[in-house]
Amino acid sequence: MLFRGKQPEASIWRRFRASSDGFTFVQEDGVYTAHIVANAERVVDLFWTLTDLLGPAVDVHIDDLRSGRSWRGESLPLPDVRDTMARLRLLLARYGGIQISVFTSEDQISLNEHLELFIYSKSDKWLYLLEGRGLEEMSHVQTKSWKIKRQSFPAAPDLVNALASAAEKLGLTRG
Structure with missing residues (x-):
């Protein structure tokens, strides 16, 4: 097959993404609040990617709905938080059931237990950043139809252990 002219470059996620990938944006x-819905891997990847746009020191709150444990930390170096979260991405996308918030005084990025992403901010910059990542703004998004009760998440000992180890590595305090 012979192509003429320059072909537009398309990434894999853009070609094979679900049509439900999108976000709402309200003030x-x-x-400003953004609610992002996409497949599990994409949402977890967006969570990790977008945290890079926060300040150099962040606060973190993690709530493990399976074990009932929660951790928090303040003024943590962003590279350390991102490195630790990168190691959890596969398990988070596979099992869910964890609420993680990474925030500064201006912005908060939260991944909920149903693998939906929320961004809260004092500015509208996230609208442009999300559109730049190929997400479409919608008047409403289709939330996960498989939502289950907090107590009903299936056992995931690998995730629970990895999360406890990550909290220890970051020096987070229980509570």
Whole structure:
């Protein structure tokens, strides 16, 4: 097959993404909120990728719905947090059931237990950043139809152990 001219470059996720990949973006009382829905791997990857746009020191809160444990840390170096979260990405996408928030005084990026991503910010910069990542703004998004109760997440000992190890590595405190 012979191609003429320059062909547009397309990444794999853009070619094979689900049509439901998108986000809502609203502003209320000076806070901009984005709710992003896509497949599990894409949402977890976006969570990790977008944290790189936060400041050099971040606060972290993790809530493990399986074990009932939670951890928090303040003014942690962003590269350390991202490195630790990178090691958890595969397990997070596979099992869910964990709430993670990484935030500064201006922005908060949260991954919920149903693998939906939320961004809260004092500015509208995230609208342009999400569109730049190929997501489509929608008037409403289709949330996960498989949502289950907090207590009903299936056992995932690999994730629970990896999460406890990550919290220890970052020096997070229980609570």
